[in-house]
Amino acid sequence: MDTTGTDDTAAFASYQSAFSEPPGYLNFASFGPPSSRVADRLADLLHTAGHASSDAMAHLQGEELRARSAFSRLTGFPLDRVGLTGSTSLGLFQVAFGLARGTVLVGAGEFPSNHYPWLRTAEAGRARIALIGEPGTQMTPDAVARSLGDDTVAVSVSAVDFRTGYRADLAGIREVIGPDRLLVVDGIQAFGVVDAAWAPADVLISGAQKWVRGAWGVAGIAMSEQALARLEPVLTGWTGVADAYRYDGEEHAPLPGAGRFSISNLSPYATGAFAEALELMESVGVAAIEGLVSTHAQALITQLDDAGVPVLSPRDRAERAGIVVAGVRGRAEEAHAALAAAGITATRHGDSRIRLSVHATTRSEALGEAAGVLAGFV
Incomplete structure (x- = not known):
């Protein structure tokens, strides 16, 4: 969907306004906070x-x-x-x-x-x-x-x-x-x-x-x-x-x-x-949602790269969805706690992996914040 058109832009604005998860929520692969429309229903x-x-x-x-x-x-x-x-x-x-x-x-x-x-x-x-x-x-x-x-x-x-x-x-x-x-x-x-x-x-x-x-x-x-x-x-x-x-x-x-x-x-x-x-x-269409998810995932990978944090997910857009995994060998528990303290919600897998997952409503500033926290645990 081309969101540059007036109708499409309005539809997507309406879609995004229906959600109110915290800015640091990067855990959609675990649980996706429902919209106000779902709550109203x-x-x-x-x-x-x-x-x-x-x-x-x-x-x-x-x-x-x-x-x-x-x-x-x-x-x-x-x-x-x-x-x-x-x-x-x-x-x-x-x-x-x-x-x-x-x-x-x-x-x-x-x-x-x-x-x-x-x-x-x-x-x-x-x-x-x-x-x-x-x-x-x-x-x-x-x-x-x-x-x-x-x-x-x-x-x-x-x-x-x-x-x-x-x-x-x-x-x-x-x-x-x-x-x-x-x-x-x-x-x-x-x-x-x-x-x-x-x-x-x-x-x-x-x-x-x-x-x-x-x-x-x-x-x-x-x-x-x-x-x-x-x-x-x-x-x-x-x-x-x-x-x-x-x-x-x-x-x-x-x-x-x-x-x-x-x-x-x-x-x-x-x-x-x-x-x-x-x-x-x-x-709004799944294609439009996928487009934003892919853009956010790529931006997160770039932020992690710039911070020197290993990325354990596929880099090819065609081979990945909304999940980006960061490698923090032996320090995942500490890193997970530090992310939480910074207001960032993610999932810890074992002692070496942090799973971050983005959606169409993800705030771009959260990506750099997450990468900055994880940089201290490489």
Whole structure:
């Protein structure tokens, strides 16, 4: 989106004015502070529930369709192949238990939420897990290709690596695994700030609480026709079946689309917050958000370079998103405390890494301040 036009400039000004995180907040990869619009929507839904009018339930339940519709528009998946679940982790569990056999390739450095579902399904005698590389190994198409076997049925990968900010080449991975294996994508570190083509994914799952800035308690899940055909609805509840409100004591058939992965009714407060956050993103476009995030990340890398602080994230704009990791060997605890004392919120990983993450609303002055603090710990 070209923000130089009058309408676009006004839309982006409205978008930015909806947020009020502290100037030193550089921790969006951990939690994205919601907008005033999300807060207002939550207040409205609580007011509706509190007054419990005759149409309150219908009003509250309508938030789920709002969220699904927005997630469908933003991902490009048809509405009937878009559902909601409680979190990214829960969605991954549902997918993992849906595979009855075969081997699933997962990066050894993935966030644990992309390990445990596959470990548990293997323990249950269903699909097995095979780890690629070690922590820090990038899930490139070449790394995936070297690990493929005749019994490989799926690859599960993060669209953006939580540890380094590396942006996976989903199209490249799709090409090397072929059309018959499933590509499962954990999108939580990318969705909302990466203007990606999600079509290569057979399954895309993204929670609302990070870059989407929609708070906890809900995640979008989108599926290809192949995924719907191949994944058994093992972890499906009463809301994921046909005629859910016909209480006849019989087992009902799963719904035909992604709705079959519903377990129970979700909180209308969570779905309403998600819908509001997604629609706010749509008001300016993900491409515009990505452009600012990329600019801020590059500026942060430059500031760290000027301060002599090692950068452990990819430098190529095409290979990174909003995460920039600084190396402070053996001094991360001290550095993290010093950043906090300076009003800068970041994440410490181990004893040698500080993860900084920027958004479209990040104040540029915070980047130099963070680099200045970290310079004392190199």
